[in-house]
Amino acid sequence: MTMDIQTAGVVGAGVMGVGVAQNLAQCGMDVVLVDIAEAVLERARIEIGNNVRFQGFFAKEKNGPTPEEVLGRITFTIEPEKLADVDYLVENVVEKWPVKEEVYRRIDAICKPSCVFAANTSAISITRIASVTRRPDRVIGMHFMNPVPMKPLVEVIRGFHTSEETIEFSKFFLKKMGKSCVVVNDSPGFVSNRVLMLTVNEAVFLVQEGVAKAEEVDRIFKSCFGHKMGPLETADLIGLDTILYSLDVLYESFNDSKFRPCPLLKKMVDAGLHGRKNGRGFYNYPVL
Incomplete structure (x- = not known):
């Protein structure tokens, strides 16, 4: 070659x-x-x-x-x-x-x-x-x-x-x-997304259950662990629709309930809240 x-x-x-x-x-x-x-x-x-x-x-x-x-x-x-x-x-x-x-x-x-x-x-x-x-x-x-x-x-x-x-x-x-x-x-989700998608999904569950607001979840990860972005800010950057599709692939590939997408994530995607790409996800963004 x-x-x-x-x-x-x-x-x-x-x-x-x-x-x-x-x-x-x-x-x-x-x-x-x-x-x-x-x-x-x-x-x-x-x-x-x-x-x-x-x-x-x-x-x-x-x-x-x-x-x-x-x-x-x-x-x-x-x-x-x-x-x-x-x-x-x-x-x-x-x-x-x-x-x-x-x-x-x-x-x-x-x-x-x-x-x-x-x-x-x-x-x-x-x-x-x-x-x-x-x-x-x-x-x-x-x-x-x-x-x-x-x-x-x-x-x-x-x-x-x-x-x-x-x-x-x-x-x-x-x-x-x-x-x-x-x-x-080769393995579904590879290294990064096999770990990241679980983290994001669990963070969405925390918001759905009223344990914490999105900004509170993200603040903990940034202030306590030194992350530049929290998991929900990261989800908005990637695109909530992409997060959902990836979780669906992981769930289908492993047949493991730990990858089941959070209902709130599904609802947000159905509502057209896809994150930065269209101006609204867990946070609001200017649309250029």
């Missing part, structure tokens, strides 16, 4: 896809960002420009790329066929297996055989994802943290068939993004 990446593909222009595309372009790579809706891509374009401008304003060194330079490296498109020549692809679609399955079947038919697929998933099995492709040895998990450009470490997941070449190539890819990684074995 040649250690060379000319162009990277990013599928899904939601919160994580935007972060990955921005990070790649800021590090000098050409990017093809694909989504199914022009409106989503336009929001992504605006958000990336604003993010780069904001980072530049607060940066100690002012010689980073301009918003125009970063956006100039990104092709925004609703045509997945433009992924045909990418060398490395990061998938960021919703945490629902039927959607993931359809995406991988389609990109597997489009992308060149040498292209590596990295699933930026919170909980879905990398081995299961690889099973619907003709390149299971070139499928790997790559769990980025939000906000992507600001987080230096990535949780990388080795599927059953993932080759050592793919792992080394993925480390090279992440190094180009300015990141390091920890490689773990």
Whole structure:
């Protein structure tokens, strides 16, 4: 496997896809960002420009790329066929297996055989994802943290068939993004979300039961344990809908009642309270 990446593909222009595309372009790579809706891509374009401008304003060194330079490296498109020549692809679609399955079947038919697929998933099995492709040895998990450009470490997941070449190539890819990684074995939720989702879910139960308010729960974790964010602030950042989908996957995968989603979490998602992404979760946020 040649250690060379000319162009990277990013599928899904939601919160994580935007972060990955921005990070790649800021590090000098050409990017093809694909989504199914022009409106989503336009929001992504605006958000990336604003993010780069904001980072530049607060940066100690002012010689980073301009918003125009970063956006100039990104092709925004609703045509997945433009992924045909990418060398490395990061998938960021919703945490629902039927959607993931359809995406991988389609990109597997489009992308060149040498292209590596990295699933930026919170909980879905990398081995299961690889099973619907003709390149299971070139499928790997790559769990980025939000906000992507600001987080230096990535949780990388080795599927059953993932080759050592793919792992080394993925480390090279992440190094180009300015990141390091920890490689773990495939298991639903991996390390981070198998622990985090339980913590968040239990925190929601505390609010539901009236034991404490959301801000009180978060204050305890920040003041007592030195966490930068409490579990419910973290849930809002990730997206309450994503938290719920991840818990559903963990519950289905392990058949263990400890992963049952809290009814309050379900109610909030049904009510459209998804956190920072749409302005309201356990806290209220300005919507840009």
